[in-house]
Amino acid sequence: xxxxxxxxxKKWIAWTGIIAFVGIFYWLMKTTPAAFVPDEDMxxxxxxxxxxxxxxxxxxxxxxxxxxxxxxxxxxxQHVLKINGxxxxxxxxxxxxxxxxxLKPWAQRKDKGQDVKSLIGQLFAKTSGIRDxxxxxxxxxxxxxxxxxxxxxxxxxxxxxxxxASFYKVGSDFLAALSERPEIQYATTSFNPNFPxxxxxxxxxxxKEAGLSTNDILNTLQGYYGxxxxxxFNQFGKQFRVMYQAEPGFRANPESLNNVYVxxxxxxxxxxxxxxTLEKVYGPQAISRFNLFTxxxxxxxxNAGFSSGDAIRAIEETAAEVxxxxxxxxxxxxxxxxxxxxxQTVFIFSLVLLFVYLxxxx
Numbered sequence: 001x002x003x004x005x006x007x008x009x010k011k012w013i014a015w016t017g018i019i020a021f022v023g024i025f026y027w028l029m030k031t032t033p034a035a036f037v038p039d040e041d042m043x044x045x046x047x048x049x050x051x052x053x054x055x056x057x058x059x060x061x062x063x064x065x066x067x068x069x070x071x072x073x074x075x076x077x078q079h080v081l082k083i084n085g086x087x088x089x090x091x092x093x094x095x096x097x098x099x100x101x102x103l104k105p106w107a108q109r110k111d112k113g114q115d116v117k118s119l120i121g122q123l124f125a126k127t128s129g130i131r132d133x134x135x136x137x138x139x140x141x142x143x144x145x146x147x148x149x150x151x152x153x154x155x156x157x158x159x160x161x162x163x164x165a166s167f168y169k170v171g172s173d174f175l176a177a178l179s180e181r182p183e184i185q186y187a188t189t190s191f192n193p194n195f196p197x198x199x200x201x202x203x204x205x206x207x208k209e210a211g212l213s214t215n216d217i218l219n220t221l222q223g224y225y226g227x228x229x230x231x232x233f234n235q236f237g238k239q240f241r242v243m244y245q246a247e248p249g250f251r252a253n254p255e256s257l258n259n260v261y262v263x264x265x266x267x268x269x270x271x272x273x274x275x276x277t278l279e280k281v282y283g284p285q286a287i288s289r290f291n292l293f294t295x296x297x298x299x300x301x302x303n304a305g306f307s308s309g310d311a312i313r314a315i316e317e318t319a320a321e322v323x324x325x326x327x328x329x330x331x332x333x334x335x336x337x338x339x340x341x342x343x344q345t346v347f348i349f350s351l352v353l354l355f356v357y358l359x360x361x362x
Contacts, residue, residue: 025349026040040142041116043244045077045101047124048089053195055095058343060084063133064097070126071101076114078104089136089299090190093285116305136188138301141334151301152311153333155290156189160326164284164294170327171296178300179323183314187300191284198254199279207275211264217275220262225251254278290330298331308338 051060064082071080079102087096103109103116110119116139122292123137129294138151148283171189172335200221202214222228227245234240250256257276261269288295302311311334319329331339 002328011121041103041106042140042142043106043116044086044121044140045103045116046138046140047096047099047101047123047138048138048190049099050087050090051095051097051132053095053192056082058131060095060097063130063135064099065137066130067099067127070100070249071123073126074119074122076104076109076119077101079294087190089188089297091285096190121304124179137185138299150310151171151185152315152331152335153297153299154315154329154331154335155294156294156298157290157330158293158326159293160293162326164287166249167294167296167327168193169300174318174322174327177300178238178318180316181314183302183306183310185301185303187298189296189298191296193284194282195285197281199281199285200279201279203275203277210269210270211266212262212275213268216262216264217272220260220272221276224260264342284300295330298329308323308335312339317324 023189049063049067051063057326064084068080068082071077081100081102082097083093083100084097086092088098088100103119109115112176120137120139127135127137156171158170160166168191171191175187178184200218200275202217204214207214207217223244224246227243228243230244230332231242232241238314245251246256246260250259255266256270259274259280260272262272262275263269287299300311302308312331315329323329330336
């Protein structure tokens, strides 16, 4: 009661305290590293392994085995699982792989240097000698459902409509500049336009003369080489899919097209090689789009001592300096949610002060 009476008489002290509080609050907001959700030690480390395009599964297996051997030299890692043919971030392919490491319980990792970030740093250092593959280590996200990794993620967009090679060069230059920032531990993408491929050209005029459409020819190729989901059947109380596809030995090379036939409207079988030509080209495994624009997915993590908010600011500053006109980016996953929630802090604190005032006045 004395304090309240004193502050009522000395109102300038109360106003000075409020102004000081607002100033300290503003200073903390500008200097404290920002993050949507604090990073937590989830007791696991993931890795994404990407070899050069067209690398065989056997070559990928050698790299994953080497990483497994390196991981087992770290005493804090309890179990190691390696998978060939699929990357955690890169996707499916013979040149992709992943290694998942389960750490010892937290009770056995209390000393300095035994946390997940320190262990990831050790893994990066010990695998730096692997030149045949791009290896990235990361911790699983604190909140599940916002991507495979913590850190940040965004989509680099090509709004110019130019060719894939130009887009890839712009993306590579941007990631190189971003990796030089002290806030960024790594920033990587699985997008690569150098996969050897065959371009199939259909002789439309010749196909029409034979009573065939382009869809007839392409659907036949899909069935023999890519596989087609045809039906389902029930067995042992479960439902199984029926997929039809040629045996590997009958689709191993371009010469196998001579044994593939397509049926026209009259029921006559014709060799499909008479209607198509193959051309060796290079291109990406898949082209993704974000907001209708051609895009490449980029994932990364901030360096030790920096937060995801620092990394987002680094991305924005680097994009303003490096990206040419016609190219942009959009944050995705956890980074998108962090930006959406970043403007609500002042509003929430204002509501808190309002309710405190109303409660004290009641």
